Amino acid sequence: MQPDPEHPNSEKSKTRQSSDPALDQAAIEPDLAATPIAAPEVPPPPIAATFAAALPTNTVAPEIGAADNTADRHAQGQLLTGRAARLSVVSLSPVQLAWRRLRKNRLAVAGGWILIVLYGMALLAPFIAPYGFASQDSEASFRPPMRIRFTPVATAFRVTSSFNQYHERIFGEDKTKPIRLRLFARGEPYRLLWLLPTNIHLFGAIGSERVYILGTDQFGRDYFSRLLYAAQISLSVGLIGIAITFALGLIVGGISGFYGGLTDDIIMRACEVVMSVPDFYLLLALAATLPPNLSPAVAFIMIIIILSFVGWAGMARIIRGMVLSVREREYVEAARALGVSDARIIFRHILPSTFTFAIVAATLTIPVYILAEASLSFLGLGIRDPMPSWGNMLSAAQNLATLEGRLWILTPGIMIFITTLAFNFLGDGLRDAFDPKSK
């Protein structure tokens, strides 16, 4: 089957459509849901899309369908008005159409921008942070955030700590010693983007005084700086974790779907066993097996491996289902009949049809990984001191007495919340945008 030469996108359109059954399948069977770690906690797929397939549709053919097929397009030519008419003339690719739909979804766009800012902050953490993540000030344990005054010049004051007659901790300002602040202050040396050696930070205190705009932790480390460095850890855990899960899922699911038979049976039973263990139980048990004297860097890698290990089974099952359904598609059969090589079939026909699924699943799974890492680190089983992660920064809050009057300790929780919210907004928007049945 040759693609219609007049419509260079027609072939793509078909591959695009072919991924829907797989997506729908994932949506219908909750145990196959796109998120391996906490399936029931993920926003449910739009049911409208799920059931539209099962019910006889009485709605007007969607725009993509119209742009897809020349005959249909002519037949429905008069029906299309406004944007639809313009679209059918311009004949956009499915990705372009999805992009258009995505840009109209305000929440998804906001989520995307928030993520760009967050990842940008993580990349530039050493520059934005006035201090290193391990840099301690032994006299400033649990200092609250300093108030910064901008008139006439940027100044802050040392915070003093004392107790009132009720033995409640109260903080005051030591007005005798103002701390002058400036932009692009010189401080600890670092390498910008791991390349450029410099010692200029976005802002800092002049002289030997230190400024804490978000307070300090129990060791007198600047909370703001640690928050930024923690973003590097927490945000990369999701990305690397999902990459490993996808790789594992693709290999295992691909083998299972491709070979079928006994291999398929054995692999699928193994997947079911892994999926029958409550995810967090497995995470907990695995993380607890890490020896306590592991270096923070190794612990970081091990945590990512553990997260991916828990997630691979669900991914493998979904990919197997997709391989099975795509393998039987007519365009694959047609390609095979034309004598196209296996490699080309896999890379040109099967993989592209899984592309949109991969994007959506990844966007919705990354926050699950971030949450899992934060939870483990919070319990002291994940990222280890002095390496900061949003989870282990919060672990000081486990003791409510420590938290009393020191609410700035909770800021990493807000960062986790913003990050996962942004991912969920973007993921939900992407799913709607890639769904040709959505209006």
Next chain:
Amino acid sequence: MLRFILRRLIQMIPLILGITFISFVVMKMAPGDFLSQMSSNPQVNPETLARLRHNFGLDKPWWLQYLIWLKNVVKGDFGYSFSYHLPVFTLIGQYVFATLLLATTALIISWVVALPFGIFAATHKNGTIDKIASFLAFSFISAPSFFVALLALILAQKTGWFPVGGMQSANYSSLSAWGKFMDVARHLPLPALVLGTRSVSTIMRQMRGNLLDVLGENFILAARARGLPERKVIVKHAVRNAINPLITIFGYQLSGLLAGAALIEIVMGWPGLGFLLLEAVRSQDLYVAMGSFVMGGVLLILGNLIADILLAVTDPRIKYS
């Protein structure tokens, strides 16, 4: 139907075997064992240690330990807790009960809250409340549960409305039966609420989507055309049809709640399975960890089974032969 359930129960056996194997391997991956913490203590005689290790069966190769454990389990003996000095079976019972209590309460809360909101959101599509509800739904899903649990504890501490964590007050054992019941009932709402909020958003969005689908159907148009009052159309015709697919979520939600409960149990000090598992894993109390791990898996499988049965009962299109 009975045959289907029976077959599914038989299929559970290899699955559970697999879970026991995984949990044993994971537990054995940890360096040392329960007794290695003692061995650093100079007061403990190495000979005593060796004898204890022999008594606990920890000196045998790991696969033999596994097989012995498995043999005992078949006989109904789930092993002995090193640190509690209790048979695992007796020990685990109350923890399973606590987890089930927490999960089912959360389940009920989530449905009671989510259904009316979902219906309202669908009937007032794109209205202010719909938009707020969908935003809140996203927020609940995105908020880290341990963080919400933490905030709930702070709230409890500041206001005194709820006890700060735990399942029982300090004087629990001296209370009468009714007093014990009320004491647990006072401790239960906060963790159940924290656990339930996440599923609220799932069920609400699902209900909204289903109802919107059903409202577009012809029979709704017909009902309206016959002049039925809108209230009756919604309640009698639309909601009944929209709620059907939701029933299957029920079972899966139960298993999801069991897994999700672990973290909240740990943070809020609720003595459930997750709480026990973390403690056992930390102190390398091998058989307790195995027991809670396997129990968690069994509960999850049972949840899935319930979901499948409910699906079979409610959806006549699905045939189980």
